[in-house]
Amino acid sequence: IVLTQSPDTLSLSPGERATLSCRVSETINGQYLAWYQQKPGQAPKLLIYGTFNRAAGIPDRFSGSGSGTDFTLTFSRLEPEDFAVYHCQQYEDSPSFGQGTRLEIK
Amino acid sequence: EVQLVESGGGLIQPGGSLRLSCAASGVTVSTNYISWVRQAPGRGLEWVSVIYSDGSTYYADSAKGRFTISRDNSKNCVYLQMNSLRAEDTAIYYCAREDRSQGTFDMWGPGTRVTVSS
Numbered sequence: 001i002v003l004t005q006s007p008d009t010l011s012l013s014p015g016e017r018a019t020l021s022c023r024v025s026e027t028i029n030g031q032y033l034a035w036y037q038q039k040p041g042q043a044p045k046l047l048i049y050g051t052f053n054r055a056a057g058i059p060d061r062f063s064g065s066g067s068g069t070d071f072t073l074t075f076s077r078l079e080p081e082d083f084a085v086y087h088c089q090q091y092e093d094s095p096s097f098g099q100g101t102r103l104e105i106k
Numbered sequence: 107e108v109q110l111v112e113s114g115g116g117l118i119q120p121g122g123s124l125r126l127s128c129a130a131s132g133v134t135v136s137t138n139y140i141s142w143v144r145q146a147p148g149r150g151l152e153w154v155s156v157i158y159s160d161g162s163t164y165y166a167d168s169a170k171g172r173f174t175i176s177r178d179n180s181k182n183c184v185y186l187q188m189n190s191l192r193a194e195d196t197a198i199y200y201c202a203r204e205d206r207s208q209g210t211f212d213m214w215g216p217g218t219r220v221t222v223s224s
Contacts, residue, residue, distance in 0.1 A: 034210045036151075043200055043214035044151065050208065087151055091209035094166065095141070095153040 001025055001090050005098035011106040018075040020101045022088035027068045032092035035064060035073045038085045038100075047086075048073065080105075108132030108213070110140075110201050115218030122191050126218060128184040128201030133213065136179040139204035141211065142186045144197035144220075152197075156204065157184060168194075191222045 002025040012018055022033070030051035036044035046055045048064040051071060061076045075082055083105050088098040110133070114126040128140065135157075142154040155165045155175040163175050174187040184201060198219050202211035 032209060034208075036211075043202075043216055044211070045214070046210055046212050049205075049210045055210075055212070089151075089210070094164070095143075095209070095211075097151040097153070099150040 001093050003098035005101045009102045011104050013106045014078050020073040022071045024069045028090050028092040030067050033071050034089045036087045110215035112215045112218035115220045117221045119224050123189045126186040130182045135177050135184050140184045141202050144199045146197040193222050196222045
């Protein structure tokens with residue numbers, strides 16, 4: 001199963017709303033779609049699982065949505081610490097990840 | 107402290123072998139699912155292999171026949187033996203715990219860097 005994220009890079013300012021996309025090559029159960037945040041020099045960190053469930057300690061400005069083949073990670077209002085790389089992952093089959101979207105400060 | 111810590115990375119020539127270790131503390135490897143996930147320079151994440159609590163093992167196609175995952179319960183450690191290394195195996199290798207009910211990776215080590223080059 002191949003995951004394609006868009007855009008590759010998104011340039012925005014703190015306080016703005018952001019939407020990241022993850023398209024899956026075949027329909028998956030939304031129960032098996034997750035999002036991770038990765039900052040430079042660090043390991044990924046689980047943000048969202050089961051399409052819309054926030055992991056422990058993740059603030060509610062992060063939200064996930066979608067179904068079938070199209071999934072979205074939304075930031076209601078960007079904070080300075082949100083600028084990082086975001087990866088989507090499916091785990092319906094052997095785990096696979098998207099190529100990542102870099103969210104950078106404009 | 108609950109953590110995973112990888113070691114064993116380094117510079118290795120093509121065709122060589124390397125064994126990575128993932129030492130766990132605060133989490134018992136024998137009762138968890140532990141995976142290796144790698145990230146090539148400037149690239150996305152790639153799942154490599156997993157060892158389940160029952161000892162069964164699975165591999166990505168890129169690792170089959172060359173890599174072997176194992177664990178030592180007495181040392182609370184998981185290993186990745188990598189043979190016949192290629193330039194395309196160059197990456198940061200992370201060990202990660204897989205949440206059995208969700209299938210997500212909820213705990214990660216800081217990673218160890220493997221460079222395959224002559």
